[in-house]
Amino acid sequence: MGPRTKALVAAGSGITVGLAGLALSSLPAGADDDPELPAVGAEELVASTLAARAPAFAGVAELQNELGLPAVPGGEALDFETVRVFHDGEESARVQVERQASELTFVKNADEAWAYDSQERTATALTWDEDDKAAARGHAEAEMADPSQAAAEMIEQLRPTSDISVDGTASVAGRAAYELVLTPKPSEKTLLREITVAIDEETRVPLRFDVFANGTSDPVLSLGFVELELGAQDADLFEFTPPDGATVETTEADDAVRALEDAEDAGDVGQRATTVGTGWDTVVIGEAPAGGSGEGSGADAGARGQDLDGILQQIGTPVTGEFGSGTYVRTAVGGAVVTEDGRIAAGAVPRQVLVDALDADDADRQ
Amino acid sequence: MTTPHPAATRGPATAPGPGVPAELPARRRAPLGRLLRAEVRWIFRRPRTLAVLALLAALPVITGVAVDLTLDGGGAPVDTGPPGAGPGASDGGPPIFVTMAASAFVLPLGSLMTLLMLLLPLTVAMASGDALAGEQSHGTLRGWLLAPVSRGRLLLVKAAGVLVVALVASGLVVTSGMVTGLVLTGTDGLVSMSGTELSMADVLGRLGLAVAWATLYLMAVGAVALAISAFTEHPMVVVVSVLGGLIVSVVLMQISALDWLHPFLLPSSLTSLVDLIRDPVSFDGLAEGAFRAGCYLVIGMSLAYARITTKAG
Numbered sequence: 208m209g210p211r212t213k214a215l216v217a218a219g220s221g222i223t224v225g226l227a228g229l230a231l232s233s234l235p236a237g238a239d240d241d242p243e244l245p246a247v248g249a250e251e252l253v254a255s256t257l258a259a260r261a262p263a264f265a266g267v268a269e270l271q272n273e274l275g276l277p278a279v280p281g282g283e284a285l286d287f288e289t290v291r292v293f294h295d296g297e298e299s300a301r302v303q304v305e306r307q308a309s310e311l312t313f314v315k316n317a318d319e320a321w322a323y324d325s326q327e328r329t330a331t332a333l334t335w336d337e338d339d340k341a342a343a344r345g346h347a348e349a350e351m352a353d354p355s356q357a358a359a360e361m362i363e364q365l366r367p368t369s370d371i372s373v374d375g376t377a378s379v380a381g382r383a384a385y386e387l388v389l390t391p392k393p394s395e396k397t398l399l400r401e402i403t404v405a406i407d408e409e410t411r412v413p414l415r416f417d418v419f420a421n422g423t424s425d426p427v428l429s430l431g432f433v434e435l436e437l438g439a440q441d442a443d444l445f446e447f448t449p450p451d452g453a454t455v456e457t458t459e460a461d462d463a464v465r466a467l468e469d470a471e472d473a474g475d476v477g478q479r480a481t482t483v484g485t486g487w488d489t490v491v492i493g494e495a496p497a498g499g500s501g502e503g504s505g506a507d508a509g510a511r512g513q514d515l516d517g518i519l520q521q522i523g524t525p526v527t528g529e530f531g532s533g534t535y536v537r538t539a540v541g542g543a544v545v546t547e548d549g550r551i552a553a554g555a556v557p558r559q560v561l562v563d564a565l566d567a568d569d570a571d572r573q
Numbered sequence: 574m575t576t577p578h579p580a581a582t583r584g585p586a587t588a589p590g591p592g593v594p595a596e597l598p599a600r601r602r603a604p605l606g607r608l609l610r611a612e613v614r615w616i617f618r619r620p621r622t623l624a625v626l627a628l629l630a631a632l633p634v635i636t637g638v639a640v641d642l643t644l645d646g647g648g649a650p651v652d653t654g655p656p657g658a659g660p661g662a663s664d665g666g667p668p669i670f671v672t673m674a675a676s677a678f679v680l681p682l683g684s685l686m687t688l689l690m691l692l693l694p695l696t697v698a699m700a701s702g703d704a705l706a707g708e709q710s711h712g713t714l715r716g717w718l719l720a721p722v723s724r725g726r727l728l729l730v731k732a733a734g735v736l737v738v739a740l741v742a743s744g745l746v747v748t749s750g751m752v753t754g755l756v757l758t759g760t761d762g763l764v765s766m767s768g769t770e771l772s773m774a775d776v777l778g779r780l781g782l783a784v785a786w787a788t789l790y791l792m793a794v795g796a797v798a799l800a801i802s803a804f805t806e807h808p809m810v811v812v813v814s815v816l817g818g819l820i821v822s823v824v825l826m827q828i829s830a831l832d833w834l835h836p837f838l839l840p841s842s843l844t845s846l847v848d849l850i851r852d853p854v855s856f857d858g859l860a861e862g863a864f865r866a867g868c869y870l871v872i873g874m875s876l877a878y879a880r881i882t883t884k885a886g
Contacts (some may be wrong), residue, residue: 211883211884212884214580214878214879214880214882215879217875217878217879217882218875218876218878218880220875221871221872221874221875221876221878221879222872222875222876223871224871224875225869225871225872225875226868226872228864228867228871229836229865229867229868230837232836232861232864232865232868233835233836234839244809267617267855267857291855303767303851305851307847308847310766310767310851311748311764312767314764314840321768323767323768325767325768370790378863396731434857440828444853447768447769448769448770449768450762450764450768450769450770451764451770451783453764453768484675535708
């Protein structure tokens with residue numbers, strides 16, 4: 208082999224190997240065929256899912272968010288891509304919401320729950336006494352961006368107002384799963400088309416959920432595991448000690464239950480939120496986030512408030528009703544009305560339903 | 574650079590003078606170790622290498638002091654970007670350094686990540702450009718090509734020289750950052766992004782891993798640079814094409830319609846360095862980045878090899 212041939216062979220094989228490697232690493236994981244599973248009834252699947260206990264596992268979940276939320280302060284709640292979830296199979300869980308340069312860590316064990324924000328350097332503890340145990344635990348759990356919990360919660364909430372069916376199977380994070388489809392009943396006034404939940408065949412733990420809006424073929428919101436490994440987890444993962452220098456806040460379950468409940472339902476809408484309606488056409492009414500995510504000085508908050516008004520005028524349309532007047536903003540899955548007296552009504556519903564909900568809220572107050 | 578290369582002048586004692594046919598049987602193979610020492614000595618004698626290394630050592634100190642002053646003055650964590658700029662912008666806004674005040678070892682990793690964007694690749698590209706193209710343009714590569722050193726070994730020595738530069742440069746950034754971090758915040762605050770306290774040994778292990786990973790990443794850049802370097806005699810072309818390629822990659826990474834292309838782009842591995850600050854560390858991203866760097870390394874080195882073995886002496 209002359210030097211020239213040798214050079215050609217070296218270059219050719221090197222490039223081939225390198226490009227093949229790059230192509231290999233770009234292949235999406237879990238592109239397997241749909242597995243074949245024994246048929247199961249929808250009701251049976253739902254019941255077993257709601258009764259299922261998460262086994263001990265470590266998983267990585269990814270969020271795809273095409274909600275088209277307008278760029279307003281406070282919209283960071285869904286601004287992440289990866290979540291790592293650890294369960295010990297009992298009461299403890301650890302959820303790490305990974306943002307590009309910061310992290311939200313939730314640690315929950317039998318006695319307490321912690322939330323740590325590396326960007327703000329705040330650690331929030333939630334403790335409870337025996338009486339509130341059940342309620343507090345539920346809420347500490349609901350705060351977590353864990354697909355298995357979020358999807359189960361969603362099924363429970365939407366079950367009464369949905370037509371439920373099983374639509375084939377799927378392979379999620381390398382595991383065989385049933386696809387459960389929740390479709391709103393015709394009486395529901397929602398802009399959503401359906402929600403599909405992939406439920407693990409073996410453990411009956413939800414592995415992924417996708418939210419579809421009317422008129423789109425791709426999910427507008429998708430949260431699901433890309434990796435899942437069953438097995439016992441290190442006990443240290445479920446203990447949390449706030450680091451030196453962090454701001455520590457402690458909340459008793461009594462005070463926290465309402466706030467957590469509201470914050471969970473409302474996303475980031477506000478601290479004191481109420482809901483109008485049930486199921487798919489639930490409208491959440493809260494206070495507008497005047498100060499962004501809540502920190503910062505008064506002047507800062509004022510400046511943000513002005514900015515928010517400016518943005519709203521650009522992206523929204525004016526709306527009036529018995530409640531007064533406000534601005535309507537449409538997103539991929541629904542909309543929100545920001546009123547002039549600083550309330551926000553949001554839901555996956557048409558505009559008129561939001562207005563009606565605000566009117567109803569006014570009536571309640573008087 | 575007007576002085577001839579040591580390998581060409583006083584390098585292997587048996588180096589045939591110009592004019593002696595290259596195909597003379599090698600009487601004595603020059604020991605690889607000595608060639609490597611000569612190459613490394615030569616690299617670190619260049620003022621530009623020393624200048625860029627000094628800059629690399631200084632930048633973490635400057636960043637650390639600047640962030641420290643900002644945080645002390647403001648009393649609160651740095652603002653999360655301009656309001657209304659949207660979720661995406663607020664993520665890009667506050668750099669990783671905001672966490673620094675809480676943790677000394679965020680500074681070395683943050684500095685490494687930032688500098689891996691351009692300045693460290695520039696350093697490596699410069700070394701690679703000098704290694705082949707630079708010597709070609711000064712006529713000193715001829716000595717190498719005529720010396721009783723096989724072309725493969727020549728490339729090996731040159732690549733090893735680049736490797737030393739990559740290792741020294743990233744080690745310097747991390748060391749300088751760590752020392753600055755320890756001076757500014759003390760040893761108590763070795764806190765991971767997940768809020769757990771880490772032991773000094775754990776932190777040093779993570780930093781060692783970061784340096785190794787960064788060296789591999791830089792070697793991937795260096796291999797491509799060596800390939801370009803073998804094809805040209807202008808070191809400037811090497812530096813410009815490597816930096817141009819990196820900048821184009823970063824631009825392409827911003828276009829979400831091209832997300833199928835992103836796994837092919839070298840800089841898309843960079844964000845996974847942040848995973849070293851999380852606890853427990855997730856190695857998926859780092860392993861993927863290392864694999865991607867390995868692919869680039871294979872492509873670059875095979876091209877450089879093909880070119881250098883067919884180069885006319």
